[in-house]
Amino acid sequence: MAGAGAPDRGAAVTSRVKRAVWLTAPILIAGLVHVAVITRDVAPALARPIDGGRRCRGRPLLGRNKTWRGFLVMPAATAITIAGQQAFAARAAQLAALGPLARRAPPAWMVGALCGAAYVLAELPNSFVKRRLGIAPGTSAPRARAAQYLVDQVDSVVGCAVAIRMLYRIDTVDAAMSALFGAACHVAVERFMRVLPRRSRAPR
Template identity: 30%
Template sequence: MNDFSRHILIILPSLILANVIHMLIVKYNFVPVLNKCISVKYFGENKKWRGFIIVPFLNSIFLVGLNSFLNLENPIFLGFILGLAYMAFELPNSFFKRKLGIKPGESALNKKYFFVMLDKIDSAFGVALVYYLLGCVNFSTAILLLFVNSLTHILMSLVLVSLKIKSSF
């Protein structure tokens, strides 16, 4: 397995599984005790503490499961940090949209494509940036990971909307 494939295996499978399970938890309102808004004023009604706890936790578990193939030094830490980065980098976009008066889950009509694109690259950017800052990859590999992560996010959104797990693209 080449180096880039290994980085894809470190990042994508565990984050995909963690996020799909998180979406199912949201859809069926499991763990309602964590269904608390972080800040309606700053991020809207869709950003909950549940995601910040569940996604990093699940990502850690799944990365530990993959570790027999990957031989990572600390898969629990890396899984948690990447899951947290995924969630945290969704917040600036939500904050920006609230400041523009755009409601949670909606896009501005005059800037629709900008926000659709931003919605698909924000978390991918965060994961690639944190992975780079941890010294796991060089800058050019981080940029390539950003591209692959963003495309994967777009494809997964299409699949999840078609399966009615996710309500909107």
């Protein structure tokens, strides 16, 4: 009996991994589009801080790295990638089964826009707290560097995980696995961004 159950468990894990990759892929692609926009400094007029330079107790509200460009690019790019993915999945039952939208979910493009919005909105509390602690954008405090790095990498991912849990017919385990896969991809992209020439690291 134990031997018979092992393949079933393995198949279940494989299915969840495939679902995590499928759910994360369009958000990852949108994120790479965002990286390209940043590195090539596309639409520089939109690279203005969303806090408008406002300050709270003498410190920036959010900082120069949180710009209208990122606030617009991520939702727009994710709207396109998720709409495209769902259109492709409509022609392949096996793919459609990996990430069906919730019964009362809005159209696919709107689901994408909401996921992209969740991505950027989830970063704002972290930025707000760091500015209150006097930590400059793109840096970390001498203490608890590991904890700060972890939060920096998972804040947006957690926001996306919450969004897909609400907008897709998946369970919490699937959302958590998607978050883990997304976090790993986020770290990889962040490492890549660090090796870029400094002039390519424009505000988001």
